[in-house]
Amino acid sequence: MKPSREEALLLHTKYGSSEVVVRHCDTVSLVSRILAEELRAKGKDIDVPLVTSGALLHDIGRSRTQTVRHGLEGSQILMDEEVEQAVADVVRRHVGAGISAEEAKALGLPDLDYLPRTIEEAIVCFADKMVDLDRVRPFQEEVRRFEAKGHDVRRLLALRKRIDEELGEDSESLIFRKLKTTQ
Numbered sequence: 001m002k003p004s005r006e007e008a009l010l011l012h013t014k015y016g017s018s019e020v021v022v023r024h025c026d027t028v029s030l031v032s033r034i035l036a037e038e039l040r041a042k043g044k045d046i047d048v049p050l051v052t053s054g055a056l057l058h059d060i061g062r063s064r065t066q067t068v069r070h071g072l073e074g075s076q077i078l079m080d081e082e083v084e085q086a087v088a089d090v091v092r093r094h095v096g097a098g099i100s101a102e103e104a105k106a107l108g109l110p111d112l113d114y115l116p117r118t119i120e121e122a123i124v125c126f127a128d129k130m131v132d133l134d135r136v137r138p139f140q141e142e143v144r145r146f147e148a149k150g151h152d153v154r155r156l157l158a159l160r161k162r163i164d165e166e167l168g169e170d171s172e173s174l175i176f177r178k179l180k181t182t183q
Helices: 004-017 017-039 048-057 071-080 086-093 101-106 119-129 138-149 153-167 171-182
Strands: none
Touching: 004 017, 004 048, 004 071, 017 048, 017 119, 017 153, 017 171, 048 086, 048 119, 071 086, 086 119, 119 153, 138 153, 153 171
16 A cells, blocks of 8 residues: 555654654645656656655655664564555655665675665655755755765765656756745
């Protein structure tokens, strides 16, 4: 199953997600849906319900840990709840701009794939980087945060480039333009 918004909120409640996490997930879902619906309007084959469910649940693992393991923990919660594998994959692969096998090993994570592969996974991963708490912010703020933490900025920039190329336009401009029309 791909949980609806209501079902996702019930899962957050069941696992004790904080209000801050739920608001963040809701905002990431909004940004993700903007990107997914625009890609669909441009003729791309996008599973919008998958994007929405994955975004709404991407941080459910924060109910167990505030570490890099939250993506893995969240995907396990969803598998235990018999949520569709594709949704669990979105959750597992949203951390950072993706985590390589070498990085996963160094972080003590199980030998799994943590890099966004599908366009749906990439959308949620990118949208998450555009949202600080429940505020949509300029992408450059996330670049600066990655640099300050010593994270792989090249992978972050490649993630944005992938989204921009799929859209055929600047993703950040699109997001802020669409947000203005929904307010």
